[in-house]
Each structure stands twice: as structure tokens, then as C-alpha cells.
Amino acid sequence: MLPPRFLLLLACGLLLTAPSPAQTRYPTPVEGDFTLPRFQFASGETLPALNVHYTTVGQPRKDGKGRINNAVVIMHGTTGAGANFLGEQFAGHLFGPGQLLDAAKYYIILPDAIGHGKSSRPSNGLRMQFPKYTYDDMVTANHRLLTEKLGVAHARLVMGTSMGGMETWVWGYRYPDFMDALMPLASLPVEIAGRNRMLRKMAIDLIEMDPEWKGGAYTTEPKTGLTGAISSLIFMTSSPKQMQKAAPTRELAEAALAKTEARFFGSLDANDMIYQFDASRDYNPAPHLAAIKAPLFAINSADDQVNPPELGILETEIKKVNKGRYILLPITDLTTGHGTHSNPAIWGQYLQELLSLSEKSKL
Template structure:
């Protein structure tokens, strides 16, 4: 599918029944569930009964004292869901028999973050009256899901892609004794500012400035606003090398652009998307990095427009992490810009080394 090379890879379409069947031949079929956190208190002071949807793959194991020993938490990107991490380039490679996260050995947890997937979100009915959640809220809800909903009191590994990578940084300093290892992918451990924040604001403003959005109380999707917002996403997740290879002419370039817009117009729900992008507003692990205890390997890609290497942020901030390591993958024919985070074979050697180091 051509569009996957440059579209923000956290945005995924529903898998077909055939794809699901093929995946189940590679690893144990995912089990889905919901956990309701009663009277969840958001950082804003708002309170509501909050549903967190999740998928698990494998069986939880415990040691003689009853402590969980094989749980892995994997978190998705902005506007995505746990289903996005079931794509073959991620799940089939990692969860297969003898894979690095072999589902016969590990208990893999794939939650839908607040505001995403089948977890509680604005489009369930509250619209723009939904609590103004942020990343801290999302991580606290995940922690509650694990400890109270799934009985997981310790993680062998916490990892995530894009927004999930940022959540990994938050997990690592908010619950420093909860995991053996951490791997944030396609993220930076600092406040979202500069071009990154500008692009996010462009996305939100494009939707909200469309009169058809009507303060979030719309009858039909605000197409003009969503189209402009789609342009921003497509640039954020773009890979110049791959885009040039896949669209070497004006005609193919414009066709690829049109198909990308059409996919996102069908997928994006305006209010949910606004909330999802705005949730990063308070994110800033930088002052807390010295609290991280677990060995942490952060992996970015040199062709990532969102987290470009010339900022030198990852290499600088990782010095604050006691057992931290920063990897910036070079651009190759296999990297896909920001979307490299979901192509496990590219960064698998670093995950393998991290798991061995923390065995």
C-alpha cells in the first residue's frame, strides 16, 4: 500500500478478516477486553468513569512470589490504537515463535489510549465537553489497567511508537521501579516545541477554523478543515526518499496525495483528532530524566521529520539517563521516516541487546 510510506503511521485502517487470520497463524490470536476505571480523576480536575480498551497476546506468568515476570506493554501513536501494532511489520516479526517478543514466552499488552480506538473518547457523545486529557492522564490510566484490571505488578519491558514512545519516557520516570527495561521509538524526551508544536497547532487550527466544525457540534465532517489537517499529517510522517521512489512524476505524486487525503478523511474523527494532538501540550520529561532507573534504549531515524537528528536533542538528553542509550538510525532504502518505528526488523538488534542486558 503506497500511502504507508509517508502517511503518519499511527493512522491505520481496519484489518481485513483475511489479515487477521494470517496473523493468527504466526502468533497466538489477540484477546480483547475493556476495563472501566470508576471516577478516574484527570489532571484537569475533571472526573468520569473511564473505559480503557485493550488487547493482549500470550499468557501472563508469575514467579514464586506472585510477581509478574513476562509482561510487555506496547503503546501506539497519535490517533491510532493498539490494533496499529498488530501490523505484520511489527507484530508478525516480534510476536512469532522465536521472535524477540515470542507470544509463547511473553504476555503482550496493547491498550487503546484515552481518546483513541475503543477507549473512552470525545466522539462517544461528549464531544468537546470530554475531559481535557494529557499524556500524564493516559499513562496513569494505563498503569491502573495493568495493576487493577490485568493484575500486572511489573513489566519486563515498556515500549511504544511515536506518542507511545513519549508515553514510554513518562512511564520510565513516573513508575521507575515498575519495569526492567524501556524502549521509546520515534520520540524526544523534551517539551514539544519549535516546528513540532507548530505542525500540531496547524493541524488543530485547520479543523477548528472550518465553519463547518461549529465548535465541535457538527452534523457532517468539516471536509475543508480535515483536508488541510491531512496535508499536515502527510508531511509529518513523510519520507522524502520513499516518496520520490514511489511517486517519480507529477501525475503519480498528485495521485498519491489524493489517495492519502481520501484515506484520512474516511478515518479521522475531528474532535477525537483535536484532543489527540492537544494531549501532548504538557509533555516534558526533561526535568525528570534522572529519575529513570531501568536501562533505556531510545531509537530514532535520521529521516524522521518530526524528530530530526540535527536538533541533537536525543543525544544530549540521554546523558541524564543513568542507564540510557540513544540510537539514530541512518537513512536507508528500508527506513520510512517517522514510520520506521513500526518496522521492527530495522531496530530489532537494539531490542535484542536490551533484553539480553536486562535478562
């Protein structure tokens, strides 16, 4: 039997384990929905009603002027959902009493991005007629969720993992006065190009090449195309060192792959996946980084196959961020490639430093 840690690794760090009763040492999470009528996307398309689903942990706290001052926004990765952060590995190390994001102190907001979780997505019925959303649309919807629904006009911290990390960069330049601090994890603030875009395009093409996809009008998932897309996803977010350690024989490796594929088949929709992988097509914060005002710590892991350090991108781009810092985590027995973004036991010290630094900068 493979250890649960390895199964989580193979799930790419994008889908975290759900909490068990024993894990919830923090206030009970509360789910909610916010409907945005006639939501207009960056493409110019509109949706009569866009639903944004979210989960909150903790309660809002107001300052002397009646403004909420303890909101923390955490955004998930591709194919994930906000509630995925409620597992032991993440929430169990952050949201409990005395921990860095103690939910008795902070108002933690975990939105489901457009096209993900319980928010509006193609698989709800529109299929390939769903508007072609982008990361900008996700950030716009989340900003409206906070300001119009939750009454949050300023956040203590905005952070995210993978896709959520990329959204964090967008938050930073589009709403530079909205937050005290920013922490993008496992992301780069440049256009998705090179191998990253190639792998995303391969996943999309493999689905659309499957005759059973039927232009998005399938009644059962196009398994051949979806298998190919899942292969791209596994490769993108793999950790060669951890995979070799956990599956050192052919039998173990093939058993692990079969379990991982089965897990993905049970949670992914082909049309949703096409949209999710293509949503990054016009992402490119690089020209706007100088507009970011809040202290920003960008954290990547040296074994991240999605954002490999040898590209040398963050060393250059972080110089454009006035209060920016790039932190590259070395490969250790604890890092799990791209999925390291969801393990605060590894990078928590930097979150603590960022919270302290940004608190002082407010004074």
C-alpha cells in the same frame, strides 16, 4: 497501482495494517475493556466512567512468588490504536515462535490510549466537553489497567512508538521501579515546541477555523478543516526519499495523496483529532530523566521529520538517564521517516540487545 508499502508510509506509520488470517502465527489476540469510575484527569476534570480498551496476545506467566513476570506493554502513536500493532510488519516480525517478543513466552499488552481506538474519546458523545486529557492521564490509566485489571505489578518491557514513545519516557520517571527495560521509539524527552508544536497547532486551528466545525457540534465532518489537519499530519511524518521513489511523477504523487486523504477521512474524527494533537501540550520529561532507573534505548531514524537529528536534543538529554543509550538509525532504502518506528526488521537487533542487557541486570 501504488505498492501497499507506500500507502502504509503515507499513513504516517501511525495506523498500521490489520492482520490477515495468514499473518497470525502467534496466539489469537484477545480484546478487553476496563472501566475506571470517576476518573480524575490532571486538569482536575472528571469523567463518570473512563473506558480503557486493550488487546492482549499470549498468557501471563507467574514466578515463584505468584507475580506476573512476562508482561510487555506496547503503546501506539497519535490517531492509532493498540490493535494496529497486529499487522505483519510489526507482529509478524516480533510475536511469532522464536521471535524477540514470542507470544508463547511474553504476555503482550496493547492498550488504546485515552481519546483513541475503542477507549473513551470525544466522539463517543461529549465532543468538546470531553476532559482535556494529557499524556500523563494516558499513562495513569494504563498503569491502573495493568495493576488493577490485569494483575501486573511489574513489566518486563515498556515500549512505544511516536506518542507511545513519549508515554514510555513518562512511564520511566513516574514508575521507575515498574519495568526491567524501556524502549521509546521516534520521540524526544523534551517539551513539544518549535516546528513540532507549530504543526500541531496549525492542524488544530485549521479544523476550528472551518465554519462547518460549528464549535465541535457538526453532524458531518468539517472536510475543509480536516483536510488541512491531515496535510499537517502527512507533512510531519513524511519521508521525502521514499515518497520520491514511490511517486516520481506528478500523476503518481497526486494519486497517492488522494488515496491517503481518503484513507484518513475514513478513520479520523475532527474533535478527536483536536484532542489527540493537543494532548502533548504539557509533555516535558526533561527535568525528570534522572529518576529513570531501568535500562533505556531511545531509537530514532535520521530521516524522521518529526524528530530531526539536527536538533541535537537526544545527544544531550540521554546523558541524564543513568542507563540510557541513544541510537540513531541511518537513512537507508528501508527507512521510512517517522514510520520507521513500526518496522522492527530495522531496529530489532537493538531490542534484542536491550532484552539481554536488562535480563543480566536483574541477576
